Amino acid sequence: MPHRSQVQFKAAERAARQAQNGERTAADTVPPVARTTPTAAPEATPLPPSFDGRRTEPNAALAPNTPVAIVAIDKRAEVVTLRNVSTATVNLDGRTMCSMRGAQVHPGIGGTPAPDETRDVPRTGGGNIWTDSASDPSALYDAEVRLIAYWLD
Numbered sequence: 001m002p003h004r005s006q007v008q009f010k011a012a013e014r015a016a017r018q019a020q021n022g023e024r025t026a027a028d029t030v031p032p033v034a035r036t037t038p039t040a041a042p043e044a045t046p047l048p049p050s051f052d053g054r055r056t057e058p059n060a061a062l063a064p065n066t067p068v069a070i071v072a073i074d075k076r077a078e079v080v081t082l083r084n085v086s087t088a089t090v091n092l093d094g095r096t097m098c099s100m101r102g103a104q105v106h107p108g109i110g111g112t113p114a115p116d117e118t119r120d121v122p123r124t125g126g127g128n129i130w131t132d133s134a135s136d137p138s139a140l141y142d143a144e145v146r147l148i149a150y151w152l153d
Contacts, residue, residue: 060137063150068092070140070151071118075130078123080106082140082149084113094143097121101136104129109140 067086073079080097084090089112097106108124123129130136140149 060150060152063147065149068149070149073138073151075132078129080121081118082121083118084115087115089114096141099129099136099138101131
C-alpha cells in the first residue's frame, strides 16, 4: 500500500496535468472558504471588590493580569515593574499594590502608561515592603478594590 504522501502527490500531479489541458478538477468546484473580519479580544469581566486591608490573600488564579500585569519585583531595591498589557492607555492612579507576606502597601502606584509600556515604580516613603529572604507574593488592585494582577514569588 502506498504512503499517504505518495497518494497526495499523485493527486496533485494529476490535477496539475488536467489544469494544463484545460480540464476542470475537483478543486475548481470547491466553494471558497468564508473569511471573517478579525475582532478584538473581549475584555475580561471585572472581579467583584475583594481588597480587605490585606487580611486574607486573594485567589491568584482569579487575577486577570489585565489591563496591567506585574512583570517583576526587585525586593532588595523595593521596585515594582508593571506593564500595560491592554490596547489603551491605563490610568494607574488609585491602584493599590501590596505585599502578601508582610501585609504592607507599596505606595506610589500611579501615572498613565501607554499600551505595552513597562513602568518601574520605586517605593516611596520609609521602611521595607518586600521580604527579601522568603517568598512574598503581591497583589495589585484597581481603584474599585478589585484584584487585577498577582505576582507569585
